[in-house]
Amino acid sequence: MTTQIVILAAGMGSRLGRSLPKPLTELSDGRTIMQQQFDNIRAAFGKKAKVTIVVGYKMEYIVEAFPQAEFVYNEQYDQTNTSKSLLRALKASKDGGVLWMNGDVVFDPAALIRAAEWVEGDRSFVSVNTAKVSDEEVKYTVDAEGFIDELSKTVVGGLGEAVGINFVSSRDKAGLIRQLGKVGDQDYFERGIELSIEQDKTRFEPVDISDLYAVEVDFAEDLERANLFV
Template identity: 80%
Template sequence: MTTQIVILAAGMGSRLGRSLPKPLTELSDGRTIMQQQFDNIDHAFGKAAQVTIVVGYKLEHIIEAFPQASFVYNEEYDQTNTSKSLLRALQASATGGVLWMNGDVVFDPAILDRAAAMMARDQSFVTVNTDKVSDEEVKYTTSAEGYIKELSKTVKNGLGEAVGINYVSSADKAVLMRQLTKVGDQDYFERGIELAIEQNSMLVEPVNISDFYAVEVDFAEDLERANLFV
């Protein structure tokens, strides 16, 4: 069965200060961030993976670098955030669940092995790291049953950080799409998840990947940290 995977790569990534889209930033091993993601996807899913990239800023560079992928265009990439990029990707997806990731995350390939086990159950999840809880990152809390309760940058007393690799099940996808339609243009996709949990009782499991590395590259120091692992 085909595994549907989305990479969100429409943004301008201005904080890193590079001329190319941030996912095309070169790592110390010579690969780009997105090439490392593709290698990780191939490791976990092989030929079963169908990758769709949401493009916007300088899209021709990404399309040229990864011609094997499918592409969805967020023409409002400079006016909208990841909620609207994910919405476009889910609208274009086929029947079934979808794994998605931010296009600026450098991560251990073993994370997708752990994710694959959850995907086989068709269970919606968010990968999390409980080792640190930074103010500027998306944080989470859980319900008494252990499912995600809150998920945003403003969460108080967060249990950890969301890593930026997530899955929506086939049963939950329509609900998430409806909520992504409602959220503001500048909202992150996590707001859609949070509303689906709050208003539609969507069950989203936290998948702890603290024993692996995952670095979201926003600033030069993040890139330095990511290069320690690859």
């Protein structure tokens, strides 16, 4: 089955202070953030992976840069957060699980190669980094069986951070769609995952990539750090 992959790239990314959509920010190796994501996707899943990009802010630049992708438009990109962008993408997806990532993450190609085991096994997961736990990042805890329990920026006693690379299995997708429809417009998609865990008893496994680099580029200092790896 073709691997379905979604890149969330509708936001304005104003904190980085660039005129173009943040995923089109150039890295020190000459690639854009999104181009390195495409390269990583091909390395892990080959050319048959189907990539859908959720676009909004200045979408024409992303469409022009990646004509090989399919696109879902979040017309409320300036009024909604990642929960509603992911909701649109999942509704537009075909049968089967969906791997998704934030469009501003610079990460080691091995992160997707490692995750391919879960994708092929159709097991929902959240990629995590246990090496640091920053107050401003999405943090997580696990239940007694080791599955994700809490997942938000307000988690107390977090075991690590979510890095923005996730997968929902074919059996869990409908429930996540339903929960994403319930959450507020300004909620992150992690709130939908939390509700799915709480109300639908969905099980998301934490996939530890602490030994690999993954940098979510929000500010100039994040970009500087990302450029140390590429």
